[in-house]
Amino acid sequence: MLLITTFTRAETVEKEIPPDYGYVVEIGEQAPEFTAVSADGATIRFSDFKGKVVMLQFTASWCGVCRREMPHIEKEIWQQHKDNSNFALFGIDLDEPKEKVQKFAQDIPVTYPLLLDPNGKIFYKYAEKGAGVTRNVIINKTGEIVYMTRLFKQEEFDEMKEVIDKLLK
Secondary structure (H helix, E strand, O other), rough: EEEEEEOOOOOOOOOEEEEEEEEEEOOEEEOOOOOOEEEEOOEEHHHHOOOOEEEEEEEEEHHHHHHHHHHHHHHHHHHHHOOOOOEEEEEEEEOOHHHHHHHHHOOOOOEEEEEEEEOOOOOOOOOOOOOOOEEEEEEEEOOOEEEEEEOHHHHHHHHHHHHHHHHHO
């Protein structure tokens, strides 16, 4: 296991990223650039969000763990921070058509933007081929990856919320 120390202002978060998480990026690296289209047709360029705390939530409609986690993201993160101009949250849906992604957002339901990721072009900048979808990446205002999760573990989710709160202070 790799032990990572992340600095969030004066706070230190130690986070072990087990190899089985399947990431190809590391805490402390600059987040990879991407451009995507949202389910409602807007073009999103990651570089446009420099200066903001960004949460990327990788998901898919067929993913049961994603379906369990997304209502928590909606209620405990998005609804808490959506009006904060220093915060952005994007769900990135792995390789599904727009209509399916729109229905998925309604079924859960979530109101944060979902981006289309044809062929996993964004996903595979962050995760290994064949790696599981349910994962979150927190990026600080300078574009540096500061926290990553895998699956939905309440303790890890709670720690991620604390990291976001500290970054937004």
